[in-house]
Amino acid sequence: MAFGDLLEQVGSTGRFQILHVTLLCMPVLLMASHNLLQNFVAAVPPHYCNAHTNLSQSQLSPEETLLITVPQDQIGKPQRCQRYVTPQWHLLTKNGSSGSGEDKDTKEGLDVGLQGCDDGWSYNMTDMSSTIISDWNLVCDLRSFKQMGQTVYMGGVLVGAVVFGGLSDRYGRRILLLISNLLMAVSGTCVALSNSFTLYCVFRFGCGMALSGLGLNTFSLIVEWIPTRVRTVVGTITGYSYTVGQLILAVVAYFLRDWRWLTLAVSLPFYVFFLISWWFHESSRWLVMSNKPEQAIKNLKRVANFNGRREEGEKIDIKMLQESMTKEMSCSQGSYSVLDLFRMPTMRKMTICLSAVWFSTSFAYYGLAMDLQKFGVDIYLIQVIFGAVDIPAKVVITVSMSFIGRRPSQSGGLILAGITILINLLVPYEKSTARTCLAVLGKGCLAASFNCCYLYSGELYPTIIRQNGMGWVSMMARVGAMVAPMVLLTGEYIPWLPGLIYGGAPILSGVAAIFLPETLGSPLPDTIEDVEDSQPVGAGGQAAPAVIKIGATLLLVGLLALGIVKGHLVAAQQRLVILQRIGVVDSRRERHGMAGIWGCDLEGLFPTCRCAESLPASQRSLHTAGPADEGQSNHSVQHAGPVPPCTQDCCIYWSPR
Structure with a gap:
């Protein structure tokens, strides 16, 4: 583990590291924008059927045309997907009547027929000037296309995690970061210029792939150029960049209400990031592990010059590198793949636990964050709230990781998030403020979990296979993000089931996190042998009592929640039976x-x-x-x-x- 000593010799926290981390965090600001862009570019505006073509030249006001063309729902709003077969002129004479238009027609004994929106839709574009929903009429029978667009994007993130994770371990972090920045810039530009939903999905898939490449290689370049003692702080700074990016998205979306201009605004800066990426130095740690010691020494000397330690840098040569890292260089022969994450017992257990952590964190996170319109609050405001809650959440998780440890912080954040989501099931639906507050709290816990697992996973996997490991767990996170919208469909049959699943998954993965080894204050492992020779996963007997206590507590909480839910269901069923007997x-x-x-x-x-x-x-x-x-x-x-x-x-x- 001597690379840390070489890094200290050339300057581990000097000007190079400050500029290096700052420049690498800049793209992270807009990664958040692309991840959550769907909330704005695919927002569903209020809409209703267009009037019949023979009314287009009439002298009626828009309100009168709407009244005789579109039936109202039970709260007096125009229906979204139906209109009268023929204009109902008699409704213009019923001033002061109460009830919906359809109810009035029924009481008058009129034969009122309804049809679909054969002449298209009219959209109320008060909150935005254009979305993909209004441009391509993705409503009514095509309303599921909105979720399809997000699923395709997450599919790109999933594929990118697999592709870029393996390629960066083979060809280096810097070259893949360059490719990812260029791919994001080009794909984002093409998304904004798309003239069909099909092209939109194709280029959003490319954006998703680029986002994975950016995330994986940015984090690796940051971690591999900084010492152990500041990894927590730097990891948190990176996490705050993502948080600030959420706030930036809300501000930019507020001023750019057209989805094409908004997409361009968050994509064009990646051309600049592509140019900046040429300045970055390849990770010397990776170069050593890849049997490229000459290039590693050259980069270390450049860092020493930048940090004002030219003399110390000149002392580093091939002989010194070989003497200090003989074990690591001898173990770096050959190539590694995802299969190596499962060959050895400790690596296998660690990968399974991390897979559960990443899957459930992403699964519950996107279940809460990707449909802001469901809260009934202004989407720009709720985006700011959802972004701002990350600030205190990450402060707490940073302190916790630094003083309590990575393992309890990861486990505690997930379990608390799950409990918060489950409690939300017991809050009456009409109490929207309470439900929104609980959702914000749960989202904050999940954001803290994300912040922790990025740093924690990077510290657990050895350098020689770190990108493969990060690519694998990132892939599991994207699987969770893809599955999250599908779970919402179960709510049509069992209303409380999505919340139960969203809350149960983080709790189970929080228990799994207990079996991971603690990395607080530990140097980064360089080889698989370093991981296998370390302490057993979960510290054996120390973790078992905690698992038993937490498991028992969760079992009691689960039984209590199920008892309450069951009681409500039984009471509702009893009422229904009585009503069927005594009423209609x-x-x-x-x-x-x-x-x-x-x-x-x-x-x-x-x-x-x-x-x-x-x-x-x-x-x-x-x-x-x-x-x-x-x-x-x-x-x-x-x-x-x-x-x-x-x-x-x-x-x-x-x-x-």
Whole structure:
């Protein structure tokens, strides 16, 4: 482990390291922008069907045209994916009526037909001037294309992790960093100029590949040119660059509301980064491990000159290098692949645990951060909040890593994030502020986990195979990011299941992190033999009691949560059975997630019911609609028979399923 001594001789924390780290952190600012760009370029603006072509020359105001063309949902907003087959002119004469347009039509006994948006859509572009959704009409039947674009991008990140991870261990960090910067610049420019969704996806895939190459090689060049004692601080600075990048994205997106200009704004700087990358020196540590000692000595002397230690640098020669790193150079013969991560027992256990950590961190992180519109808050504001929470989170994780250690920090951050997400399941849906606060807290914990695992993984893997290892775990993270949107689909069948999965995965991986070795204050391993000769993974018996205690606690918390959820489900089922016996439950209403029931309040089972006579006459017809999802139509069901008198136990009861 003598490379650290050579680094101290030429200056380990001098001007070279300061400038080196600063320049390498600059692209990280915009890596965050590309990672989260989907929130803005694919934002879904409010939209509704265009009017019939024969109304285009009419003298009606836009509001009147909308009224007679598009039916309203249950809260009085235009439906997104349906319009009347023919204009409903009679609605213009119903001033002051209440209820939705569709309800009024039903009560008038009119035969109202609905159709899709055959003439396209109109978009309310108040928050932005253009998105890929409005440009290519990715709504209604094509609404899943939004998630497809993000999945394709993450697929590029996944492929890039595999490709660049192996190539950089073989050809060096610097050359792959140059290629990655150029690929990001060109692909990002082509994304902004794309004239179809297909081309958009192709070039976003290229951006994803470039992002992996940038992340892997930037971090390796940083870590391999700094000493052990400052790795935590420098790693945290790199993490803060990503945090600042999230805030920059919110500001740039606020002023550039057109998705093409926004994409160009976060892509063109990579041409500059490409030029800057020519100045970087290849990692001398990697050069030594790759049997290129002459180039390693040349780079060490350049660093010594830059740091004002010319005389110390001139003392380094081939003989000194061979004497100090005989073991490492002898072990560096041959090439290594991803398979070498699993050949030896300690490396295998370490890789499995790190795979779980990276997968679950990315899985839960993107499950929270990639759909800002679901919070019902201005997307620019929520982006700032989600970015700002990383600042205190990373301060805490930095202190924790420096004084408590890497292993407990990694494990604790994941477990806390999982518990926060699970608690959110128990908060009523209408309490949006509380739910948003918990989501922000969970996102902060996951950001801290990301900050930790980048540094931790780089310290665990030996130099000779570090890029292969980082490429593998980065690939697992991208798999998690690709799977995250798919889990949301399960919410259509079991509403609380996505949250349970998003919360359970970090907890399980937090337990797995306990079995990793501690690296606080330890020098970087250079060979696989260094890892195998070190202490057993997880420190054996010291980790077992902690695992048992944490496992027991998590089991109790899980049982309690499941008991609460089960209790709610049983109570809901009992109410539904009673209502089916005493009232009328509309089947169409059930399919759309609501239950509107005429019935009697037996022994206070339904305390939220309202007496029929206390409702306006227009609402005594049981008008219903499902959630305001695209593609769903409204239904109007009118109770057969007179409205019952307002007695103590007869009422109309509304309850979300």
